[in-house]
Amino acid sequence: MNERSAKALLDLSQLDLGIVGAYFIIVIFAGLYLSRRASKGISDYFLGGHSIPWWVMGASGTASNLDMTGTMVIVSFFYATGLQGFWVAMRGGVGLPLGILMTFMGAWLQRSNVMTTAEWMTLRFGEGGGGNAARLLSAISNLIVTVGFTVYFCKGTGKFLAIFLPFSPDTCAVLMVSVGLIYTMASGLYGVVYTDLIQEVLLIITAVLISYKAFTLPDHAQLLAEAGDKWMALAPQWKAEPMTWLKDPGIYHLFGLNVIFWVARGVLEGAGGFTGGYMPQRYYAAGSERQAGLLTAEWIILLSLRWTMVIGLALLGLHIARGAPELARVLLADPEKTLPIVLGKVMPSGFKGVAVAGLVAAAMSTFDSTINAGASYWVKDIYQRFINPKASDKRLVWQSYFATAVTAIVALVTALAIENINEIWSWITGPLSAGLFAPIVLRWYWWRFNGEGFAIATAAGLLTAVMVKIFAPSLPLYIAFPLTSGLSLLGGVIGSYATKPTPSGVVAEFYKQLRPFGLWGKVRQELGLEHETVSKASGEARRALFNTPLAMGFHLAIFLAAIHIVLRQWARVGWLTGGALLAAAILYVTWYKHLPPEPAKTPPPSA
Incomplete structure (x- = not known):
C-alpha cells in the first residue's frame, strides 16, 4: 500500500470535515467567552480562583491524560502483543499515580496552598539560599519538561492530522497550536478546564462508538481464536519476543523487569507528587481536601473508557488485517498505523468525523493543560519572584499571556526543526525522570532533607541522565533507572548532611500545615503537639x-x-x-x- 492509496483510504468527507471544523469553532468561542474571568489576576488565570467545581476538574484531568499520540502508541502495542500492551502502558498511560493522589497525596498538595510546585519549595525549604535554589531549579526544570511535552504533542498531532487533512504534518501542527493557543492564552485555567469538559464529552462519545463497533463484530470469536492464547494472556510475561517495528527490537526482551521498573516509576511519581505540570495544578486549584479526593475518584472512573477504546481499536485492526492481506502487511510492519487505518476503513462518514474530532480533542486537552501549567512557573517563580516582585496583577496577567505564547511557539519551532523525538521522549520518561525521583520523594517524608540536598540530588540525577544519553543511549531501563535514581539519592543524602538543616521554624510550619507521614518524629517532638493532633495525624x-x-x-x-x-x-x-x-x-x-x-x-x- 503506497502513501497515496493510504491517504485516499483515510480522506474525510465534507460531513466529517464539517464536524471537525465545528469542534474547533466551539472550543475557541468557549475559551474566549471565559477570558474575562481569567483576567482578574494570576490566581484566577492559573488556579481558577479556587472556584471551579471538582467534577469539572476531574473531567478535565481525564481529558488531559488521554493524549492522542500516546493513544496511538498504546493501540500499536495492543494490536501487536495483545493484552501485554496493558503492561507497556504502565510507562504512563495507565495513570498509576492516581490511586496515591486519591488517598493522600492530592490532599497534601491541596493543603500546600501554593500555585506551583516550584513555589512549594519555598514552603518546604524557606526563603534562604537553599530554598531559592530549589525553587529556581524546579521552575527551570518544569519549563524544560513543559517544552518537551509540547514538542511531543506538536510532532505527534501533526503526523496524525496530516493523514486526514490535505496539509503537511508541519502545517497541521501549526493549525492545532494556533487554535489551542487562542483559547488557552485568553482564558487560562478557566478556558482549559471548561473546554476540556466539552472535549471529554466528545471523547466519551468516540470511545462508545469505537467500543460498540468492536464488540459487535460478526467475526469477534474467530478473531480471538486466531490471535491465540498468547495474545489473550493477561499476566505479564518475563521475556518478550523481538518487537520488530521498534528501532531497537530487543529493548523489551526482559519484559518482566521492565514492568517492575514501570510500576516502581508510577508509584514513585505518585508518592512524590511528581505527576506532570497539569496534574498537581488541579490539586492546587481545588477548593478543599474533599474536592481533591473526589476529583481523583472521578478521574479514575472516567479514564476507564480509554481502555474500551484502545482494545476496540486493536480488535478492529485484527478484523481489517483478517480481510485485507495488503493492510495486514502494513500493520505488521508498523502497528502505529492501526488507529488511523481503523478510522479510515471501518468508521462510516459522520462517525469518522466524530472520532477524528474526539482524538483531536484528546490532543488539545493535553496541550492546553500543559502550556497553562508550564506558563505559571515563569510568571510566579521567575518573573514575580526574582525579576519584578512588585508587579501589579495586570502586569502579571500580561506576563501570563506572554509565557503561554512563548512556551507554545518555542515548542512548535523545535518540533518543526527536528525529525524524530522518540529517542528524546524515551530519555525524558526514562533516565531523566528516574534521576528526579529521589529529591521529589524525599522532600515529603524526611525532615532533614534540605534545599541544598534537593539541588544536589537534582543536579546529580540530571548529570547522570545526560551521561547515559551521550555515552550509553541503548542502556536498558532496568539498568538506567537504578543507576540515575541511586546516584541522585546518594547526592541528596550527602548534600543534606554536609549543609545546615532547614531552619526549624520553617520545617515546623510545613509539618503543621501539611501533616505528612514519614521521618518526622523529631519535628513532632520539638513542636510538643497535643495528643489529639498527633493522634489525628497518625490516623x-x-x-x-x-x-x-x-x-x-x-x-x-x-x-x-x-x-x-x-x-x-x-x-x-x-x-x-x-x-x-x-x-x-x-x-x-x-x-x-x-x-x-x-x-x-x-x-x-x-x-
Missing part, C-alpha cells in the same frame, strides 16, 4: 497506607474489566468487577467516610 497515616493499595487495585481492576467487556471475556469481567466492587465498598468506609466536610463559606459582609 491519617494509617488510613493512607491501608487505602492506597485498595485504590490502586480498584483503579487497575476497572480498567481491565473495561477491556474484557469489549473482548466478551465474561469470566474475567466477573472476577475483575467483583474485585473492584469489593475494593470500592471498603474504600467507602475507610476513605470516603473520612473525607473532611466542605469548609463553611464566609457570608458576604452586610451593607
Whole structure:
C-alpha cells in the first residue's frame, strides 16, 4: 500500500470535515467567552480562583491524560502483543499515580496552598539560599519538561492530522497550536478546564462508538481464536519476543523487569507528587481536601473508557488485517498505523468525523493543560519572584499571556526543526525522570532533607541522565533507572548532611500545615503537639497506607474489566468487577467516610 492509496483510504468527507471544523469553532468561542474571568489576576488565570467545581476538574484531568499520540502508541502495542500492551502502558498511560493522589497525596498538595510546585519549595525549604535554589531549579526544570511535552504533542498531532487533512504534518501542527493557543492564552485555567469538559464529552462519545463497533463484530470469536492464547494472556510475561517495528527490537526482551521498573516509576511519581505540570495544578486549584479526593475518584472512573477504546481499536485492526492481506502487511510492519487505518476503513462518514474530532480533542486537552501549567512557573517563580516582585496583577496577567505564547511557539519551532523525538521522549520518561525521583520523594517524608540536598540530588540525577544519553543511549531501563535514581539519592543524602538543616521554624510550619507521614518524629517532638493532633495525624497515616493499595487495585481492576467487556471475556469481567466492587465498598468506609466536610463559606459582609 503506497502513501497515496493510504491517504485516499483515510480522506474525510465534507460531513466529517464539517464536524471537525465545528469542534474547533466551539472550543475557541468557549475559551474566549471565559477570558474575562481569567483576567482578574494570576490566581484566577492559573488556579481558577479556587472556584471551579471538582467534577469539572476531574473531567478535565481525564481529558488531559488521554493524549492522542500516546493513544496511538498504546493501540500499536495492543494490536501487536495483545493484552501485554496493558503492561507497556504502565510507562504512563495507565495513570498509576492516581490511586496515591486519591488517598493522600492530592490532599497534601491541596493543603500546600501554593500555585506551583516550584513555589512549594519555598514552603518546604524557606526563603534562604537553599530554598531559592530549589525553587529556581524546579521552575527551570518544569519549563524544560513543559517544552518537551509540547514538542511531543506538536510532532505527534501533526503526523496524525496530516493523514486526514490535505496539509503537511508541519502545517497541521501549526493549525492545532494556533487554535489551542487562542483559547488557552485568553482564558487560562478557566478556558482549559471548561473546554476540556466539552472535549471529554466528545471523547466519551468516540470511545462508545469505537467500543460498540468492536464488540459487535460478526467475526469477534474467530478473531480471538486466531490471535491465540498468547495474545489473550493477561499476566505479564518475563521475556518478550523481538518487537520488530521498534528501532531497537530487543529493548523489551526482559519484559518482566521492565514492568517492575514501570510500576516502581508510577508509584514513585505518585508518592512524590511528581505527576506532570497539569496534574498537581488541579490539586492546587481545588477548593478543599474533599474536592481533591473526589476529583481523583472521578478521574479514575472516567479514564476507564480509554481502555474500551484502545482494545476496540486493536480488535478492529485484527478484523481489517483478517480481510485485507495488503493492510495486514502494513500493520505488521508498523502497528502505529492501526488507529488511523481503523478510522479510515471501518468508521462510516459522520462517525469518522466524530472520532477524528474526539482524538483531536484528546490532543488539545493535553496541550492546553500543559502550556497553562508550564506558563505559571515563569510568571510566579521567575518573573514575580526574582525579576519584578512588585508587579501589579495586570502586569502579571500580561506576563501570563506572554509565557503561554512563548512556551507554545518555542515548542512548535523545535518540533518543526527536528525529525524524530522518540529517542528524546524515551530519555525524558526514562533516565531523566528516574534521576528526579529521589529529591521529589524525599522532600515529603524526611525532615532533614534540605534545599541544598534537593539541588544536589537534582543536579546529580540530571548529570547522570545526560551521561547515559551521550555515552550509553541503548542502556536498558532496568539498568538506567537504578543507576540515575541511586546516584541522585546518594547526592541528596550527602548534600543534606554536609549543609545546615532547614531552619526549624520553617520545617515546623510545613509539618503543621501539611501533616505528612514519614521521618518526622523529631519535628513532632520539638513542636510538643497535643495528643489529639498527633493522634489525628497518625490516623491519617494509617488510613493512607491501608487505602492506597485498595485504590490502586480498584483503579487497575476497572480498567481491565473495561477491556474484557469489549473482548466478551465474561469470566474475567466477573472476577475483575467483583474485585473492584469489593475494593470500592471498603474504600467507602475507610476513605470516603473520612473525607473532611466542605469548609463553611464566609457570608458576604452586610451593607
